[in-house]
Amino acid sequence: MPELPEVETVRQGLAPFLVGSRIVRVELRRKDLRFPFPEHFAGRLEGRRIVALNRRAKYLLAMLDDDQVLIAHLGMSGSFRMEAGAIGAFKFPRDKNPAHDHVVISLETGCLTYNDPRRFGFMTLAATDTLAEHPFFVGLGVEPLSNDFSGQTLARLFAGKTTSLKAALLDQRNVAGLGNIYVCEALHRAGLSPLRAAGGLTGAASEILARTVRAVLREAIEAGGSSLRDHRQADGALGYFQHNFRVYDREGQACANPDCRGTIIRRAQNGRSTFYCPNCQG
């Protein structure tokens, strides 16, 4: 699911409701998601005020007023939904208990529900000042929308690597936040074959690739992300970047590049589907 643009869309949608709001009650409807919830999870959240809502790679980070961070990862199918309402006025999802609503967080500003059919997502708590050393974050690569990301960065990261461009971009230790969709889309826009060795990139190609990665992420965020099955914006609205896919899930269709008469193909790389145009991606 959720790659960087979807997580960022969720962050932007939730921030107006969460930042400055106090957590009133936390209801856990099971003892675990991908991992067990930490000890006293609900109790450690209740009464806390959220002072900022940040994102690192595909992680959402709710900074709390006691210098703890609520870390949330959406896995493949996780989503948050915010139902705004004054305190006392919002309703805990009462009668209906939708099968995959696993966490319900009541705030002064409304009700935040975490839904995750496949339960590959998770939530945990960490101390703010140790976040950089936390196992989830210590090995994470560069943020592709930060000033640290450039063609030079890519060239340095990929130098000497024999692995494919596809695998190198998907590896969160290099660039953090890209997933299968946006790697495929960026490589197509850059005119680069996903099969090429990452270490063989020229300086010019690195620049183009860095630019297209940023462009495709920015456009996707602008579009509210890509809604395939599970992704929703925080208010429940669908993202619409999936209509702008040029290769992802377009096997057998004509290449979207107007100068190209190729046909999109799908092939497995590192156990995941890669979509690309063998004609214009060299």
Place this chain on the structure above:
DNA sequence: CTCGTCCCCTGGGAGC
């Protein structure tokens, strides 16, 4: 290092 494979889990779609 890099690869393939299997795993976590549920659901949707294709094909029979």
Place this chain on the structure above:
DNA sequence: TGCTCCCAGGGGACGA
């Protein structure tokens, strides 16, 4: 309708 099989925005463990 129903069954089986394959596939899915992620990530990690393990062995070759």
